[in-house]
Amino acid sequence: MQTKPTITHRWILAAIMFLLLASFNIEAQESADVLHAGVARIDITPKEPVTLSGYGSRKDLSKGVHDPLSARVVAFENNGKRLVLVSTDLLGFYGGTAEQFRKTILAKFKLQPDELFLTGIHTHSAPTLTLDKDKGHENNLKYTKTLEGKLIRVIAEALDSTAPVRIGAGIGYSPVGCNRREVRLDGAGWPKEAIKLGRNPYGPTDKQVLVAKIANADGAPVAVLFDYATHATALGPKNYRISGDVLGLAEQFVEKILGPDLIAPAFAGASGDIDPWYRILPEFNTESGWIPEPVLLGTLLGEEVVHVYRNIKQTSPAGKIETAFIKLALPKKPDDNSNDKTTYLNITAARAGDIAFIGFGCEMCTEIGMAIKAASPFKHTFVITHCNGAAGYLPTKDMYKEGGYEVRTSPFAPQAAGMVIKQSLKMLYQL
Numbered sequence: 001m002q003t004k005p006t007i008t009h010r011w012i013l014a015a016i017m018f019l020l021l022a023s024f025n026i027e028a029q030e031s032a033d034v035l036h037a038g039v040a041r042i043d044i045t046p047k048e049p050v051t052l053s054g055y056g057s058r059k060d061l062s063k064g065v066h067d068p069l070s071a072r073v074v075a076f077e078n079n080g081k082r083l084v085l086v087s088t089d090l091l092g093f094y095g096g097t098a099e100q101f102r103k104t105i106l107a108k109f110k111l112q113p114d115e116l117f118l119t120g121i122h123t124h125s126a127p128t129l130t131l132d133k134d135k136g137h138e139n140n141l142k143y144t145k146t147l148e149g150k151l152i153r154v155i156a157e158a159l160d161s162t163a164p165v166r167i168g169a170g171i172g173y174s175p176v177g178c179n180r181r182e183v184r185l186d187g188a189g190w191p192k193e194a195i196k197l198g199r200n201p202y203g204p205t206d207k208q209v210l211v212a213k214i215a216n217a218d219g220a221p222v223a224v225l226f227d228y229a230t231h232a233t234a235l236g237p238k239n240y241r242i243s244g245d246v247l248g249l250a251e252q253f254v255e256k257i258l259g260p261d262l263i264a265p266a267f268a269g270a271s272g273d274i275d276p277w278y279r280i281l282p283e284f285n286t287e288s289g290w291i292p293e294p295v296l297l298g299t300l301l302g303e304e305v306v307h308v309y310r311n312i313k314q315t316s317p318a319g320k321i322e323t324a325f326i327k328l329a330l331p332k333k334p335d336d337n338s339n340d341k342t343t344y345l346n347i348t349a350a351r352a353g354d355i356a357f358i359g360f361g362c363e364m365c366t367e368i369g370m371a372i373k374a375a376s377p378f379k380h381t382f383v384i385t386h387c388n389g390a391a392g393y394l395p396t397k398d399m400y401k402e403g404g405y406e407v408r409t410s411p412f413a414p415q416a417a418g419m420v421i422k423q424s425l426k427m428l429y430q431l
């Protein structure tokens with residue numbers, strides 16, 4: 001028997017229609033909020049012998065390659081907003097190259113200054129960058145020019161391949177880095193310069209390994225980003241072979257283990273006062289190219305990245321992008337004799353979904369990075385140094401009482417660290 005639609009039926013129908021419309025609306029909102037990303041990698045190993053950066057004592061040209069250097073790019077995009085993270089197996093962008101390269105890249109891709117993180121992993125076994133033919137070897141000048149072209153190519157490739165992704169993050173810990181501010185007392189008590197570059201196993205060390213996983217819409221991983229606070233200097237100043245050192249070897253390990261279709265860009269955390277646990281000093285223990293220390297430490301760090309990556313069970317397709325940039329004015333050291341008492345630090349902040357990135361154009365001591373992470377409103381905050389500038393060491397206020405290499409070579413006044421922490425948190429909270 002056919003029944004006429006009753007009042008109740010009509011209400012049920014209306015409710016179903018409402019729910020359908022609502023779900024369409026949610027889907028529309030979700031698709032507008034879906035994070036897109038593209039990734040790319042390019043080899044940047046020098047073809048000719050070059051001078052290596054990071055140690056003033058090393059004057060000769062490089063002798064062969066221990067392991068290759070790469071530039072790795074993750075380009076995020078959402079609703080016309082972009083975030084380009086560039087990790088290079090280099091010391092950083094010194095000698096005016098940060099400014100020059102950024103200018104070229106921003107103009108080429110019409111990016112805003114806050115949409116680009118141009119970073120180096122701080123290996124001391126990579127070419128010195130130079131744009132001045134009077135300052136540096138001709139091979140280095142050639143290398144630097146070629147590098148700029150390669151960075152353009154790899155960024156273009158990443159931006160051209162953006163597709164919907166899922167993103168998630170996890171945290172692990174590694175003993176690879178160690179505080180290097182060793183106290184050496186002489187017989188007469190506290191000497192004038194008691195802090196030496198060495199190993200201080202009880203000193204503050206950020207052992208956190210921060211890992212972000214990016215998978216395509218089908219769930220296949222395309223990138224594993226990791227952030228760890230250590231100088232990439234296990235090879236030490238006697239080394240003449242090209243190498244990514246600890247962080248570069250960790251990237252290569254992760255890529256070997258997790259497959260060729262994925263890139264594993266590393267970022268140097270707040271590592272101003274952190275060195276790898278083993279540093280080859282004063283002499284190499286082995287001959288004929290077999291250098292176990294950096295390989296051991298790179299593998300150890302890479303193992304933890306893979307371990308954390310495998311435990312990231314939750315990923316999300318939603319990913320708002322927000323970015324911010326400031327050229328922060330900071331006071332110079334009181335004993336600086338120049339007329340201008342101000343120096344500048346580039347700080348770049350961004351979020352992709354629930355993951356935050358904060359980049360500093362300096363070598364920040366680890367205590368400062370730990371303070372920023374602890375107070376950040378984000379559960380996962382990548383503190384990235386050697387990013388968008390190369391202003392030198394940023395020590396904590398207390399370190400100025402103790403002295404040591406980081407303080408001696410820093411351009412900043414003791415109160416600068418506090419100002420940087422305050423500014424960083426302001427930027428993170430505003431994202």
Ligand SMILES: [Zn+2]
Nearest residue numbers: 122231272363
């Ligand atoms: Zn350094």
